[in-house]
Amino acid sequence: MILLAVWSFASPWMLPWLAAVAIPVAIHLWSRRRYQDEAWAATQFLLAAIRKHQRRLTVEQMLLLAIRVLVLVLLAIALAEPMLSGWPIGTTTTDEPPRFTVLVIDTSYSMGFQEKGRSRFEHATQLATDSVRRAKPGDAFALVTLSEPPSVVVAQPSANHAAIVDEIDKLELSHAGADLSPTLHEVANLLNAVAESQSRFLDRRVEFLTDLGRTTWQAATTPECRQQLNDLNNLATLEFLHTGSVKANNLAVTRIETDGRAVVGGEAFAIHVEIENAGAANENQKRIELFVDERKVGEKHVNVAASARAGVSFNQQIDVPGDREMVARLSSDGLSVDDSRWLIVPVRETIRVLCIEGKLNAAAYVALALNPSDETAMPRQVQVVSEYALLEKDLHAYDCVFMCNVARLGPTEATVLRDYVASGGGLVVALGDIVNANSYNDQLSAADDRPLLPLMLKSVTTGEPRYFVADGYEHPLVKPFRGHQRAGLLTVPVWSYWQFDKLAEEAEVALRFGNNEPAIVASTFGRGRVVVVSTALSPESVNTSDEGTTPWNALPAWPSFPPLVHELVHFATKGMQDRRNIIVGEGLASRFLADEAEDDFSLQCPDGIEIRPDEINQTGWSLAETTQSGVYRAAQATTNRSERFAANLDTKESDLVAIDRELLAEFASDESVVVREASENPVSLFRSMLTCMIVLLVIETVLAWSFGRAKAM
Amino acid sequence: MKTGVDNSPKSLDPQTLAKLKGLQLRARRIVEGFISGAHRSPYRGFSVEFSEHREYAPGDDLRYLDWKVFGRTDKYYLKQYEDETNLICYLLLDVSESMSYRGPNSAMSKLEYAQCIAASLAWLVLQRQDAVGLATFHWEVRDTVSPSSNASHLASLLSVMENASPRDKTSVGNVFRELSQKMTKRGIVLIISDLFDEPGSVLSGLRHLRHRQHDVAVLQLLDPAELQLPFDVPTRFRGMEGAADIAADPHSIRSGYRAEVDRFLAQIKRGCLDNEIDYRLLTTEQPLDVALAAFLTSRTSMTRQSR
Structure with a gap:
């Protein structure tokens, strides 16, 4: 591999000082003209002396002049802060045929990692710009970003180099990762189009300017991507220019969340923050701060081992209901974008629960457990209605819907429930003795795309009492019971329950029976959560036999019943909070301003710029895709109502480790694929230049003294 | 002989002498400062003036045996007497253009200095009733004054010297050859010149003089600047004697120049020694009486040694 250093300058406007080299030359010439006259x-x-020593004198003079000129040249170059930035890419000579180069620039946020005063992304764009500027007239370029999703910035081969450089300058780092396969697909499309329509471009190249982060490039080892790369290699020469360094440490805030329950004003809750150390060195005493509505409320220090995660918790209590913007901030490091993570916590005055009972009093105990005094001022307001009222109620007015032993569900009811959960509502389905399995399976479990319930109802089993097993209380739903065995969760006798079938992959078994059959299953649907309780939550569900009537379980009479119902609500309603906290790239939607006038509406991005939602109508507004991490603010001027959404990074891109280059070299069996280091660290030559300059000054002084001494002798 | 004139070396340095107008005045000042009974004839012979005793050696003439000493000591000593000579001294004065050079720190040009030396020597020789002649030259013999021991002869010598305005280039070899033809009577030939000519030509001319049995002495006279090249700034050297101008940086060529000068001087000196020619390098910064004394002292010792 030919190593050709590339010079770039951090302060190129200092280069005109190079003209100062004219000073010693002018002095030299001027001094030659300034003679005094002397008769001799x-x-x-x-004559004899001059004849003998003229050559030596000329050499001495030229040597001193050259050193003086070189000193000024070095000074000017040093002031321009030269950087040794790797190899030129796409260099051509004039006698070669025109070349078509697809520049693929990685814009995943890991490219924002700062090394030696500039980011990997700046380095990559600089290299791309250098490549374009070095190209000969007639060479054409296309520009694609390696991002998620990929973006084809310049699709048609363009020989307008200034325009290409302009487009490169306009590129921005994304707040997301990169998706390799779609990017390769786009590049292949470009190359195919050029190969078919523009035959003059016999020399085709693809330059990947990337940090080769394993999060993105591990996909190169999959059969699909491998095939794509091989196909590309048949169309063009591939070059992978690694702009990152091998050793890069990075800490990221990977999680910030409450303890799983909807936050009610005046109630204490915990904020859990998780920090990941993706580097190879332990990080000790790293400061993590918590801000609520831009006011610092806590600070802790944490040790994070290499390639490990650590968590800290902050206890908070907020009395005034409303949206609260929380942000956890780490002390800044080389990649600052993942050092903060936001959380919007809607602090509620109360949690509104709608209990739908299929059998009379099927929800009575649930309602009693949630609101024992039946007062409206309680933190949880419960309304019990019969199953016939399901379609009459606006479910969006409630945080949680409890279905207690509802026998059947029609398609319309299923749709209402699906919409409700998809938009962030919580649904708890407590089964019972009148439940019709076929109806449930048909309406809720057998949707074409994704079923609302993550399981199928099989049959009711009745017999010897079964007891719950909590599996170490790992699931958030039963976690509060850990250490409270006297609450009796594991001692409740259950005689009858529904057996489940075809549990979906995403289904979580929060509680099971001793025979390993699921007792409580949780899953997510859209932005909301669904919990299915396999047994009844009221003594009204009974099993009738010759021996008499026995209830399905003793749960309503057990001390663990009220806390279990509360935890079911907490868990199910967390979706209301999740709706406000998304990952960058996901969309935003709200019914909040559905009936408001469109003109009064504003949606502000984290960078302060206002944008229009993709859709806004009487039923609400939506934004198909978020692009920045931070807080999006929706506001209605006339009503003074607002809503905030937190968009956070998918922190898998915070892993800055590059893939093993051998993985790429493996398929690069021929010479048309090159994997190169652009230079792990752009090397600043400022100090080297100054050192050379000082050395030259010393040499000049010594030489001048030496020459003068020789002449004086 | 002591005079009332201040004859300390300081008063005879070139700066002081340069303030005196007239060669005669300058020469008298030098000679008066110089002569204080120290001068003696370099020749010993049969004279009435006793010089010293010498132990008898077989073959010596018994006429000069000092019988009085023999009577007192029973040892044979011979009396020796100062020679009364009829010395002819030829002064050859270089009046070429190069002799007009006067360095930036010099009070006199080389020619002025040479005139003083020549005039002083002429005065000294005449004071001893010896004959002195003069020839001025550049590329050819310009003026000559025949030798004479007449005291009034000095005026004509000084007049020729004073009127010798420097011009033309030096061609020492030819001049010396020509003069050696003219100076038929054997004597002392004193050459005062910068000898800026080809060393081979110079030495060839000197050999001609020696060939004529002359006792030749060379006073090579240079300005200190010509030895040192003391200039600091780039200089355009205007060539004398028709030489081309040379622009140079004295800093850069000083060492080479000095080496060339040293080589030239060494060559001349070596040639003189080889031909038994008395050689002395003078610079125009030296006090004239000191220079003259040093020259005459060395002449005296050389003459004695030769005997």
């Missing part, structure tokens, strides 16, 4: 008799000796 002994000219024969002068």
